[in-house]
Amino acid sequence: MATGRARSGPVNHPGEPGVGLNLPPPFAALDESTRWLFALNRFGIRPGLKRIEALLASLGHPERGLRTLVVAGTNGKGSTTVMLSTLLREAGYRVLTFTSPHLLRVYERIQIDGRPVAADRFAAKIDRIRPLVESHAASWFETLTVLAVDLAREEEVDFLCCETGLGGRLDATNALPAVATLLTTVSRDHVRILGETRAAIAAEKLGLLKVGVPFFCGVDPELRPQAFGAAVAVGAPCYFLDERARWHADAETWRLIVRGRRYERLPRLATPVMERNAALALLALHELAERGVLHLPEDPAAALQGLFLPGRFQLVLTEPDWIFDTAHNRQALTAAVDEFLARRCRGRRVVLWSSMHDKELPPDLGARLRACDVVVAAPIGLPRARTAAQLHDSFRDWQLPLGNENSAATVGGAETLTTGVRDDLGAAVSDLADGLRPGDAVLVTGSCFLVAEVLYRLGYTDLQQTRLPTPADARLAGIVHD
Numbered sequence: 001m002a003t004g005r006a007r008s009g010p011v012n013h014p015g016e017p018g019v020g021l022n023l024p025p026p027f028a029a030l031d032e033s034t035r036w037l038f039a040l041n042r043f044g045i046r047p048g049l050k051r052i053e054a055l056l057a058s059l060g061h062p063e064r065g066l067r068t069l070v071v072a073g074t075n076g077k078g079s080t081t082v083m084l085s086t087l088l089r090e091a092g093y094r095v096l097t098f099t100s101p102h103l104l105r106v107y108e109r110i111q112i113d114g115r116p117v118a119a120d121r122f123a124a125k126i127d128r129i130r131p132l133v134e135s136h137a138a139s140w141f142e143t144l145t146v147l148a149v150d151l152a153r154e155e156e157v158d159f160l161c162c163e164t165g166l167g168g169r170l171d172a173t174n175a176l177p178a179v180a181t182l183l184t185t186v187s188r189d190h191v192r193i194l195g196e197t198r199a200a201i202a203a204e205k206l207g208l209l210k211v212g213v214p215f216f217c218g219v220d221p222e223l224r225p226q227a228f229g230a231a232v233a234v235g236a237p238c239y240f241l242d243e244r245a246r247w248h249a250d251a252e253t254w255r256l257i258v259r260g261r262r263y264e265r266l267p268r269l270a271t272p273v274m275e276r277n278a279a280l281a282l283l284a285l286h287e288l289a290e291r292g293v294l295h296l297p298e299d300p301a302a303a304l305q306g307l308f309l310p311g312r313f314q315l316v317l318t319e320p321d322w323i324f325d326t327a328h329n330r331q332a333l334t335a336a337v338d339e340f341l342a343r344r345c346r347g348r349r350v351v352l353w354s355s356m357h358d359k360e361l362p363p364d365l366g367a368r369l370r371a372c373d374v375v376v377a378a379p380i381g382l383p384r385a386r387t388a389a390q391l392h393d394s395f396r397d398w399q400l401p402l403g404n405e406n407s408a409a410t411v412g413g414a415e416t417l418t419t420g421v422r423d424d425l426g427a428a429v430s431d432l433a434d435g436l437r438p439g440d441a442v443l444v445t446g447s448c449f450l451v452a453e454v455l456y457r458l459g460y461t462d463l464q465q466t467r468l469p470t471p472a473d474a475r476l477a478g479i480v481h482d
Helices: 031-043 050-058 078-089 119-136 139-157 198-206 223-233 272-290 302-307 331-342 365-370 388-397 425-433 448-457 471-474
Strands: 069-071 094-100 110-112 158-164 180-183 213-218 239-241 245-250 253-258 263-267 314-318 321-325 348-352 374-377 408-411 413-416 441-447
Touching: 031 119, 031 139, 050 119, 069 078, 069 245, 078 094, 078 158, 078 180, 078 272, 078 302, 078 348, 094 139, 110 139, 110 321, 139 158, 158 388, 180 272, 198 223, 213 272, 223 239, 223 331, 245 272, 253 272, 263 302, 272 425, 314 471, 321 331, 321 448, 331 348, 331 365, 348 425, 348 448, 374 388, 374 413, 374 425, 413 425, 425 448, 441 448
Parallel strands: 069 158, 069 180, 094 158, 180 213, 213 239, 321 441, 348 374, 348 441
Antiparallel strands: 094 110, 245 253, 253 263, 314 321, 408 413
16 A cells, blocks of 8 residues: 655645735735734745644643544545535534635635634734744644634634645644544645655545544545555544445436435535535535434535535626636646536637646646637736746647637627737736627636636635625726736
8 A cells, every 4th residue: 555755854845825925916915913924834835743733732732622524635625624614504513614725815714604714813813823833833834723723712613624734644634633534536736745646645645544533535436445445454434425425416406315314405516526525525424423423404405505615616707707716736627627618608618727837737638728719828926827938838738829810719700809828917807808798608717826816806805705696897897907
């Protein structure tokens, strides 16, 4: 069995691309406390548990007594974490949710009963733990994790639902006692840290397993023997989604069967992948209810009806439709574009794409993008983003036009939108705003940082403003430029 990449001492890796000092909006810190927090990211990702364990001890072990559900996975862990939280709140529990990364504001990562922690409280909590963080030389993500846990203790929540930051075995969330561990998917991503193969990456994530803690697993058949072997070795009861649950979708609803119990008339979610994640969340809660850990919501359908998942194939604007998806690796990108191509569209399908320079790009993405009417790329305003020249290289590899006269999409004989690479993202958004028609649809995808910057340029300052889709006209008339 693969055991992951061996390490012989501390290894630092570049930190999160969208966190740091002197970055443009929406990536800039808005107060001095957050600037100090963001500055920790310059030390990079430092896998290991010693620092966070020492930090938790210095705070009097706020993690003890918390009922924590930890979700890992290459894709789907954030949405599954939010689904768990939403379902638990529908059952009457108080829940703190800790996810990453953020899009417009860092305090989005910590939500208490479905609402982000207030900015002033977030800043005050940073100031309180700063001396301890500095004394233990904790990393940026370790600090955020401890901040979330300490808030959970203060709020006396019933459950803490959190997703891992990266991997699992040496992730800060592995220092937390768990009542359940969930694993959504395993794909190639962060290979320099987690390993070059899916088996090595899976081994890092399976390092979260704990004796006696039930493990709920949604991985594909190829990885199930490895996941089962890891669970047996640790002594964790193992539940595979595809063995324990069945679901079927109709036009408007879907139903789920878990060990004989039927969950009927569940609302259709944005994509089938989201429904699979919801099935994994319901499987976990069903089994935990059987164990007496919690009680289930009386109406799971009502909980899922109000689900808010920013950046997960999220329809934000209408007429024309603007859909935002944070997909950034092969598995997620191909799924997002396939879903976009399958979606009904009266007009043209337009993709606005960009990426970080260290992300692997799926070679078969080119064929999918060529099936769209217009594809536009532009650099994200971050140092680690692909440059315009690198985006040009990707277009060449995918056999996409680079912006010449033969690449225009026309309506009624009038040239309106052109496939190609723009030097500036603000200009690219403006070009789309000028050339789109009401029946068109735009997919913004390739990076969570692209989603963040485009939302900012459309005038959004808070994700709560995107809870319901709104007509596009007003937003497209007020694009924010540098």
